[in-house]
Amino acid sequence: MAVLNGKSDEKLKERLSCKALLLDLSGVIYQGSAVIPGAAEAVEQARKLGLTLRFVTNTASKSTAIIITQLAEMDITIGHSELFTAPMAAKAYIDQHRLRPYCLLPPAVADLFVHYGEHTANAVLLGDARDGLNYHSLNQAFRLCNQGAPLIAIGMNRYFMGDDGLQLDAGPFVRALEWAAETRAVVLGKPSAEFFQQAVASTGFEPSECMMVGDDWQADVVAALSAGLQAVQVKTGKFQPSDLEKIPPQVPVITSIAELLKSIAD
Known part of the structure; x- marks a missing residue:
């Protein structure tokens, strides 16, 4: 992970290939009730770089208030307008x-x-x-x-x-x-194109300037590409080794969200 301070911060910002990140929750930010190592730090670093963030999820097992509270307990603070749920x-x-x-x-x-x-x-x-x-x-x-x-x-x-x-x-x-x-x-919800379009519209950017980060090769990655976004696949959550044969070749595959900023700036 790049160190975000001074000139290193500016150089990384110049190399970023997107202006907004759409982050899946289950499997990317947390798994079950446990935060994925490096997730809080990655979110904080993305904010420092000026990236617009949206947290998108299909979960119906938690209310909006519970999701926001759970994230806060994981040292990830988000606003209501940043959360998009099915x-x-x-x-x-x-x-x-x-x-x-x-x-x-x-x-x-x-x-x-x-x-x-x-x-x-x-x-x-x-x-x-x-x-x-x-x-x-x-x-x-x-x-x-x-x-x-x-x-x-x-x-x-x-x-x-x-x-x-x-x-x-x-x-x-x-x-x-x-x-x-x-x-x-x-x-x-995902993989609906309308759901992605709604989240993208809220950022003020074009779909091509937004990047979806997910653990589901189909509902997150392929669906986002079909809606005109960029996409990154993480190897956490529901990811299975056999998914590598199905993920489009242009999509970066990273170990976890902890590697995200470095991967989208390379």
Whole structure:
């Protein structure tokens, strides 16, 4: 990692290939409940270099307040405007289209949607509800979708890295409903191009001036490239050695976020 002081700082800044960083949280900043070594220092150094930061996540298991508090406990301070979550995007979409969703969500974000009135549901909203994704709840969601209700997905990740290993995310359950009801989900969150465009627009820069840093070669890296951003793959979180065969050749692959600034200035 480059030393950020005096002339070294200025030289590094001149070599940076982007003006804004979009940082995934789970797998990049922290893994489970533990901060990834060097993450806090990398965020601090990026700020010192004047880079605009956005923290983007599909997680529906934590509220915005909890995410910000958890990051603060890891010595990473962020503002509300720097955080972009899939539940936030889903709520904006639901409000815009005046929908009343039947929700399959974890308790941490369920309160955002309780006022819509599920007894008159005309849409399905599915996130990482863990044990809430059971036969009864999924069958109710299937019946609504089969009757024409739109299916809204909070992200399409296949799995994530938890404290005790890889865990299924919401994506496989969304795919099951799509197949059974012969429908196509509206995806709010990564890898949706609209989600990346919303985060990029908030920076004031062009997509090509922004760089996504993620641990998911598909939902983070390839999706960001498709939206016109640059991308970096980290070998933390859900990364698997077999991913190296799938990552586009132009994408830098680094051990962790601790190497980020050096890698994007080379």
